[in-house]
Amino acid sequence: MTSTVQVDRITVAYGKDRPVLRDVSAMAVPGRVLAVTGPSGAGKTTLLWAMAGLIKPQEGSVTVDGHPISERDQAVADGVVLVPQENGLAAILTASENVQVALIANGAAPADARRRTAEALDQVGLAGQADQLVEELSGGQQQRTAIARGLALRGNVLLADEVTSELDAANRQKVLDLLHAEARRGAAVVFATHDPQAAAACDAEIHLVDGCATIVRS
Numbered sequence: 001m002t003s004t005v006q007v008d009r010i011t012v013a014y015g016k017d018r019p020v021l022r023d024v025s026a027m028a029v030p031g032r033v034l035a036v037t038g039p040s041g042a043g044k045t046t047l048l049w050a051m052a053g054l055i056k057p058q059e060g061s062v063t064v065d066g067h068p069i070s071e072r073d074q075a076v077a078d079g080v081v082l083v084p085q086e087n088g089l090a091a092i093l094t095a096s097e098n099v100q101v102a103l104i105a106n107g108a109a110p111a112d113a114r115r116r117t118a119e120a121l122d123q124v125g126l127a128g129q130a131d132q133l134v135e136e137l138s139g140g141q142q143q144r145t146a147i148a149r150g151l152a153l154r155g156n157v158l159l160a161d162e163v164t165s166e167l168d169a170a171n172r173q174k175v176l177d178l179l180h181a182e183a184r185r186g187a188a189v190v191f192a193t194h195d196p197q198a199a200a201a202c203d204a205e206i207h208l209v210d211g212c213a214t215i216v217r218s
């Protein structure tokens with residue numbers, strides 16, 4: 001299954017603070033990687049969270065194939081996978097357990113979860129670290145474990161929030177290639193990044209400045 005995410009003129013504020021996204025529209029379509037760029041604090045994570053159903057816009061809407069997404073449960077049911085900026089891993093589980101638990105929670109049979117976990121960890125170059133506790137992994141290895149978890153889930157939509165920030169050049173390229181491979185598989189991929197070169201290699205780009213979006217390429 002493939003899905004299109006439509007963000008239509010959303011305004012998002014945290015509590016009573018001034019909005020951090022204002023009248024922002026974006027579209028993520030199957031088979032393409034959309035880069036979300038902009039300086040620190042511009043609202044990239046907030047936009048991905050709205051697309052993931054983790055934060056509800058005060059105005060405007062987020063839909064996946066026309067279904068309004070206002071709750072995380074709805075987004076999960078629609079196959080929206082988020083690889084968060086802070087990785088979201090359980091430190092006291094191994095890399096492999098972190099991926100398997102997510103797959104089983106998502107309905108995979110244990111044998112299938114084990115196979116997909118091994119495959120995803122191998123894709124990010126962590127086959128040798130599968131049984132290591134996350135708290136014993138380096139920052140970059142943790143980041144790659146979170147990416148492996150996101151890939152193993154095989155979502156219709158993959159939201160990747162600055163997932164290359166702690167990686168060396170070789171691993172950064174490997175992860176970028178994997179994001180593009182996810183798009184070729186049919187996923188709609190959204191990639192928040194500070195890296196202009198990585199953004200330039202994406203199929204489309206929106207640039208946020210102080211909560212306002214400009215379409216750089218569509």
Ligand SMILES: Nc1ncnc2c1ncn2[C@@H]1O[C@H](COP(=O)(O)OP(=O)(O)OP(=O)(O)O)[C@@H](O)[C@H]1O
Pocket residue numbers: 014017020038039040041042043044045046047085
């Ligand atoms: N939970 C929160 N409560 C209040 N304000 C928040 C919260 N999360 C983010 N913000 C504010 O919203 C604005 C946008 O933050 P966001 O994390 O979306 O930016 P970003 O572009 O992803 O930044 P970075 O590149 O540094 O990760 C910032 O001014 C930030 O301080």
